[in-house]
Amino acid sequence: MHAHAADPHGRADVLAGQEPYGGPHQKGVPVLDDTHAVAAWYGRYNEICNSHRFELLSDYVHEDVQVNGERQGLSDYIAGLRYVVDAFPNYRWELQHLLIEGDWLAAHFMDSGQHAGPFLGVPASGRRISTQEFAFYRLDDGLIVEVWVTADNLRLLEQLR
Numbered sequence: 619m620h621a622h623a624a625d626p627h628g629r630a631d632v633l634a635g636q637e638p639y640g641g642p643h644q645k646g647v648p649v650l651d652d653t654h655a656v657a658a659w660y661g662r663y664n665e666i667c668n669s670h671r672f673e674l675l676s677d678y679v680h681e682d683v684q685v686n687g688e689r690q691g692l693s694d695y696i697a698g699l700r701y702v703v704d705a706f707p708n709y710r711w712e713l714q715h716l717l718i719e720g721d722w723l724a725a726h727f728m729d730s731g732q733h734a735g736p737f738l739g740v741p742a743s744g745r746r747i748s749t750q751e752f753a754f755y756r757l758d759d760g761l762i763v764e765v766w767v768t769a770d771n772l773r774l775l776e777q778l779r
Contacts, residue, residue, distance in 0.1 A: 657716060659678075660723055660755075662678075663762075664713055666678070667699065668710050670699075670709075672699050672700060675692065675696060676692060678761065679762045680758070680761040682763070683763060683764070684764045684765070685698075685764075685765045685767065686767065695765075702731075702737075703731075705731075705733060705734065705735040705737035705742075706731030706732060706735075706747070707731070708731050708732055709731035711727045711729055711751065712727060712729070712730065713725060713727055714728055721756055721757045722754060722755070722757075723754070723755040723756075723757070724752075724755075725753045725754075725755070726750070727751040727753070728748060728749075728751075729748065729750070729751050730749075731746070731747060732745070732747075733745050737778070738771065740779065743778050743779075749769060749771070749774040749777075750770050751768070751770070752767070752768055752769075753766065754767075
């Protein structure tokens with residue numbers, strides 16, 4: 619199995635001495651065998667998520683995206699992210715590892731934020747949390763069409779109580 623580990627900050631294209639692929643917030647359809655371009659593309663996706671500008675995700679996520687084996691659609695995908703940032707207004711997904719193989723990306727994150735609103739039945743506590751998250755993404759025609767994701771919500775809930 620051949621996988622390419624990319625710079626977790628999406629700068630692999632810059633580090634390789636190439637121009638960044640696409641603009642900073644422009645849809646760029648990466649050529650899947652160009653792992654540097656895919657890593658840079660994913661870095662921009664992650665930057666949009668961390669700045670909570672989810673309205674820009676249509677340039678990265680397919681309208682009929684599937685999550686954990688079920689069709690969720692882009693609007694529900696965005697609603698899920700908004701639910702998290704409504705509870706944690708400074709929530710961040712800090713990319714630790716990114717592996718790229720063919721049309722699949724595997725990402726490992728350390729998530730963090732301060733609890734300022736209800737989340738999973740727990741009222742705002744003001745506590746800072748951190749937890750791990752793992753996601754697999756499948757790309758097709760430059761868009762995320764499938765996501766398999768799991769986060770350590772038990773660890774997160776323990777930190778809130």
